[in-house]
Amino acid sequence: MHRSIATVSLSGTLRQKLEAVAAAGFDGIELFEADFINFKGTATELRRIVADLGLSIDLYQPFRDFEGMPEPQFRRSLERAERKFDLMEAMGAPMVLCCSNTSPLSVNDPALAAAQLHELAERAARRNLRVGFEALAWGRHTSLYGQAWNIVKQADHAHLGLILDSFHTLSLKDDPAGIVDIPGDKIFFLQMADAPLLAMDVLQWARHHRSFPGQGDFDVVGFFEKVLLAGYTGPLSLEIFNDIFRETPNRRTAVDAMRSLLYLESETRQRLASIDASPVQPRRVELFHPPAVPALSGLSFIEFAADEASAETLGALLRQLGFRRVGTHRSKAVTLYRQGDIHFIVNAQPDSFARGRFDAHGTSVCALGVRCADPLAAVGRATAMRSQRHDSPVGPNELRVPAVVAPGGNLIHFVPQALGANGLYEADFVLEEEEEGSENSNDAGLKHIDHVALGLALDQLDTWVLFTRAVLGLEAGESLELADPFGLIRSRGVANADRSLRLVLNVSLSQRTRTARTLSVTGGGAVHHIALDCEDIFDSVARLRANGTRFVPISDNYYDDLATRIDIAPELLARMRAAGVLFDRSPAGDYLHIYTESFEGGLFFEVAQRVGNYDAYGALNAPARMASQAQD
Numbered sequence: 001m002h003r004s005i006a007t008v009s010l011s012g013t014l015r016q017k018l019e020a021v022a023a024a025g026f027d028g029i030e031l032f033e034a035d036f037i038n039f040k041g042t043a044t045e046l047r048r049i050v051a052d053l054g055l056s057i058d059l060y061q062p063f064r065d066f067e068g069m070p071e072p073q074f075r076r077s078l079e080r081a082e083r084k085f086d087l088m089e090a091m092g093a094p095m096v097l098c099c100s101n102t103s104p105l106s107v108n109d110p111a112l113a114a115a116q117l118h119e120l121a122e123r124a125a126r127r128n129l130r131v132g133f134e135a136l137a138w139g140r141h142t143s144l145y146g147q148a149w150n151i152v153k154q155a156d157h158a159h160l161g162l163i164l165d166s167f168h169t170l171s172l173k174d175d176p177a178g179i180v181d182i183p184g185d186k187i188f189f190l191q192m193a194d195a196p197l198l199a200m201d202v203l204q205w206a207r208h209h210r211s212f213p214g215q216g217d218f219d220v221v222g223f224f225e226k227v228l229l230a231g232y233t234g235p236l237s238l239e240i241f242n243d244i245f246r247e248t249p250n251r252r253t254a255v256d257a258m259r260s261l262l263y264l265e266s267e268t269r270q271r272l273a274s275i276d277a278s279p280v281q282p283r284r285v286e287l288f289h290p291p292a293v294p295a296l297s298g299l300s301f302i303e304f305a306a307d308e309a310s311a312e313t314l315g316a317l318l319r320q321l322g323f324r325r326v327g328t329h330r331s332k333a334v335t336l337y338r339q340g341d342i343h344f345i346v347n348a349q350p351d352s353f354a355r356g357r358f359d360a361h362g363t364s365v366c367a368l369g370v371r372c373a374d375p376l377a378a379v380g381r382a383t384a385m386r387s388q389r390h391d392s393p394v395g396p397n398e399l400r401v402p403a404v405v406a407p408g409g410n411l412i413h414f415v416p417q418a419l420g421a422n423g424l425y426e427a428d429f430v431l432e433e434e435e436e437g438s439e440n441s442n443d444a445g446l447k448h449i450d451h452v453a454l455g456l457a458l459d460q461l462d463t464w465v466l467f468t469r470a471v472l473g474l475e476a477g478e479s480l481e482l483a484d485p486f487g488l489i490r491s492r493g494v495a496n497a498d499r500s501l502r503l504v505l506n507v508s509l510s511q512r513t514r515t516a517r518t519l520s521v522t523g524g525g526a527v528h529h530i531a532l533d534c535e536d537i538f539d540s541v542a543r544l545r546a547n548g549t550r551f552v553p554i555s556d557n558y559y560d561d562l563a564t565r566i567d568i569a570p571e572l573l574a575r576m577r578a579a580g581v582l583f584d585r586s587p588a589g590d591y592l593h594i595y596t597e598s599f600e601g602g603l604f605f606e607v608a609q610r611v612g613n614y615d616a617y618g619a620l621n622a623p624a625r626m627a628s629q630a631q632d
């Protein structure tokens, strides 16, 4: 498809926007009028810049408050249109977007609107330009695509067609099913936008909170599918008004934008394939077809980057957590710790990739190792979705484990499933002799990595949601807002279908929370805590305390309140109170968990036990932890 993006979707000057859009591989742009009005240059100069970048101007937008106006205003608007047509001819823009009228002067008369749009189209036709009419969700008399289509149909002019924008339809919960009945060649242009589900005024929602497809909660795939079934073959474009995108570096936004279109195309392609026997019109455009999403099955390892001193203290902490040092790397200053199926790698290599990317002080997670049936296919998927591949230097007899760079710079390695639980470590590490029958005396009964929580800068959340969906094939859960004593935290879980891989994306809406302060140390996009699961949390906590692990204390008031909210056996409540264990219940099951004190003021661990099919992260208890940490 011809892929396009509205210049309003990015930060920067017009020239910077165009360069970012071209670098991300777009074919064209929608020129947002304000970007041209404030551009230091003529329409002809703009035309040359755009052409030099290999782009086209697909749409000039918006032209407002036109249809349904009383005669004097209508005549003036025609004059205004002629001046815009002059510009469009000079810059080589073939189409103007006319959005439905919001003026209190406009009258509710579809026949008049049709006649006036016909006249506008007639004038456009004289210059071989086209007019697209779009229903704004807050249009005074025309807010639905069905109403706009009725007007376009009545106007009956070859140079007038319909512009569809998924935001306006989906925000009003209007049914897109009727789109398939509109002739594809009368749909002149398609704007796609996603958004989080918010209960707010639709104009404010539209102007500040739209997002790229795959970042929000709308059924954008269903919408796009209807447009294709109608027989549409025009540009696939993004028009995103978003406060955060206006300040995010535009190169990153442009890559997210391209990734969102590729994801939208590939998802829609799959959906259409499943209804190929349908009697409706067959596909007439080529949709992006990347390698399938990888089959992932849990985290094999987590790698920490540390300096020499931190590596020692982190090692001591891991031993308290029940881990045993089981090996050293064949060629690097790297140590392996193990408990149950959990592998932690501490990388104190002075020149490692990890250390290069992070501040050399302290400790942070630099890589995740995800078990995967077909690592090369997973990397193929990732690079098709515009992620960067990373190949680490490999020593003799060591395995090459392909990796991609996640947003923010951490690596995600795809560990071949075929290696089994320990194959990778047997190859790359000199394993210390484990004496026959000797038990790890510190073992705390921790079995797997339950989830990894990331602390993200505010402008990284949408990027991560799309990355985990498009590259890793994860499903996003609901978005929650949690109270830290110094601000709000937004939290969203993402997981694969069988829940063997879970990530939690946390963003601080305030600069003053602990989450935000952790970010300023690590630069954002950092692992914030690691949750490890066990089969008997009371037994594990007792062993961990005996090892010297310190947990975040929980107020007695929490347990008094818990008893009023949830029907819990008094004996269980007493055990939780004594152990400092937190509790959450969903219809599917229970979650018992506890947080350790943080290491070097940053990263901490969570110990968790899932009962039944509990599918969340105890987020409602995070305020108890945050308040406790604040009172230390």
Ligand code: MG
Binding pocket: 134, 165, 191, 239
């Ligand atoms: Mg629009």
Ligand code: MG
Binding pocket: 451, 453, 504, 529, 531, 606, 617
């Ligand atoms: Mg957690």
